[in-house]
Amino acid sequence: MDERRRRRVAIIWTAFAFVMGYVTISDGVTVGVSDVLGLVAVVLGLGLAYVYYANPGGMLDFGEGEA
Secondary structure: OOHHHHHHHHHHHHHHHHHHHHHHHHOOOOOOHHHHHHHHHHHHHHHHHHHHHHOHHHHHHOOOOOO
């Protein structure tokens, strides 16, 4: 996966995380299942954005560089 596409997907995941964060805390924070699931979605979205942006250890190359 080329760098331009990875960065574009990272921006999409970051936007998803911000939207989910806004939706989660916009109606007030109560300790409920919906808030916990919203925060989990935010954390997973930010984690995926990091993986796509940083590509640690060539994880997203899928063996393209191997001969």
